[in-house]
Amino acid sequence: MVEAVPVARFEGLHARWFARRGVRLAAWTLWALAGLAVLAPFVCDARPYCVRAAEPAALRRGAEALVASGATLARLAAQSDAEFLAQRLAGSTWTREAALERERAYLAHELERLAPQLPAALQPELAAARSALDEVAGLDRQLRGLAASVAELRDEEFLARSEWPLFAALEPLSVLALGAWAAAAVLLPVRRPRRAPRARTLWAGLAGAVLLALAWGLVRPAGDELDPAAWKRRLAEPGVRVERAHFAPLPFHYAETNSSEAWRPPTWLDSDAAVLVRYGEPAGDAALRHPLGTDGLGRDLAARLAHGARTSLAVGIGAALLLATLGTLLGALAGALGGLVDLAISRLIEVVLCFPAFFLVLACASLTDARVLPPALFVALVIAFVGWTGVARLVRAECLRVRELDFVLVARAQGFSSARIVFTHILPNALAPALVALSFAVGSAILIESALSFLGLGVEVPVPSWGALASETRNPALWWALVFPGACIFATALCANVLGEALRDALDPRAEVGRG
């Protein structure tokens, strides 16, 4: 049996691809830019990694609220259903049972919160109140007693509680991305590579990332907060005893506004300006407080850039993958099957090619409702639908060439089905141009996405993409808001293009032509 001819071009591809120093530099730069996206949730956040603090004032207030809540519970328990219905607000659909249940859940939650911060002396009283939750009878009295005891406690008698707010907000997906990103470093050589990295190493790294993410999903501390700056505010309140607080290197959330720091230029440029430390922010190094400046709402640009990398790279890489898959499939069908299929697909390619691609993208992006799909996926789809023609044409031409080669004839003579011939014989041998087009497509997709965002038609998510960041102002005096995001887009596109060109040279049998 003659199976598919081994694809000789892929032998030693890695060594040829990364032979030049510039290409290795581009690969590492791209890796670092991806690192911006991967590391953003770990290093740019307003939540501290670890906090050990006691909040006497808040606890006393909470204990007082317990009394009111207990009274409500007692009243509800004493009422009949008819009385409850007569009292409830017009338009309300509450039943007495639901109200009771809710009050009880609130009490349980508050007691749970209180438990680790009360000294041992008060624990029996707390335990009694908890167990009394089910039979309502003596609860009211017990809660009163508890509140009185809490009110009598001195500030230093409250126990400090340890929490890990930043880790609690980390999603397992971020951990997976971190692992995959670290594993990808295996592929990137520092010196001129002799042999390709073992695939086993890469797979082991990826598997490790998946396991790590799963494990994180299991042990992840509970809790997430809508207001990321709440921690700073809470730690700065009077009467809070902070024993330990470790903040991230860039202690700002990407959506954290600060009206007194609007449009600050990069702080290392005007370190003379007053450092405005809010809340419990670590004063740190004043010159590096906002290394890339802030935007019009006082949000830290570096944090926004790092989080924006997630959107931009996801759209860029996602669009390129979609585009290459679609183009390869259609191109292979057209090239390998020929006949009417070829005619139809070729016409389709011609139609799509005739449109100013950007007009079509604009039309799709402006007219379609983003609520149906996740916005990032939607923009990627739009870019892919318009951009697949280039890949399809390349793959079609390559398939037409490969189709005439002897090994395909042999396969046909052996009576293989045409699907088998297309997918196991022709396609693997015609994939080289698709691979090259894929890496070029990453660059162009990022450029298109940024242009869309610039016109206000890009991804609309709380995390802005680089394009949206670069177009926040047209005022030349606020240069940092324009220069840094644009430089990120430029660097990403440049690196992707350099890698694509190197890949093309490495795959091209006449590689000597392109090499300098």
Next chain:
Amino acid sequence: MLNYLARRLAWMVPTLLGITLVTFLAVQLSPGDPLAADAEHSGEQSGAADPRTLARAEHLLDEPLWKQYLHFLGPFDLSPRGCAWFGGDGSEPWHGLLAGDLGQEFRRPGVAVADSIAECLAITAPLGLAALVLMMVLGVPLGVWSALRRGAWSDRSLRAVLMALHSLPGFWLGLLFVLGCGATGLAWLPVYGLADLRAAEFGPAARLFDRLQHLVLPLATLVLPGLAYVARQTRSAVLEVLEQDFVRAARARGLPERTVLARHVLRNVLVPCVTLTGTLLPALLGGSVIVETIFGIPGLGQYALDAMLARDYGAILGVTTVSAVITLCAILVADLACAWIDPRIRHG
């Protein structure tokens, strides 16, 4: 040659139909309704005499999709005031693309889309053509020069520069120009509009100079990324030809290098260059959106963007169709030129 032209023209028909269909579907299948958006605000006055209801009927917005497409395609007007054969009152029998009519704008009733587009094209077309010419005039020689000096440091550094230019986000380049050359930067060049506000008072020479000054930055923003693309494509085309046997044969016959280059290499590079010119046009039209937005030029790109943001179906359909037809014609002309240059194509 005539045979080839006839074949190409015949193939254009299904492509054109496909273009109209894709445009139409892209616009119509998208959610939202250009005339329903305000209907909620108007509230009670949605009687038969409401202008909005009339407009809906006139644009067939409540009719099935195929009917709307036929109405858009023409040549018969299917609306209530249209052709008598299809139940209209016969006051406007002709409508649609086949009748050479692009319809009216939705957001400004009574304004013909064709007029607006012609107005915008008068601005965008010279700009785009100038950009195209500049790209080819600068890009092709750069590509050839780079290919001939293959491997030298000058070639390598030029390739690096071209690669960087090719990866520049167009809008960022434009904004950087505004940043650097605008009033707050070096204040060298005007960065807004096509002419000075007081241009009407200038003499003819001063007005021309003013116009040229205003064009420098938009043109640079359009040309630089495209220039890199042209030069890179030309370079690889030249390298490909240099590999061919007939070049080696010409050299072996002892022809001077100049003759080899002019007679054998460059003439063969002409074909890919001409094809490239045809395919650059859609990219240029797309790029005009960005450039015109940044530099405040009221051209076709700006018009298209406004139409899309306002969901003006009439204008969107008009702009997309016109630009697709322009592109199609450009590709046709480029292909004809190729066939004229290279007999192998017209017989192949």
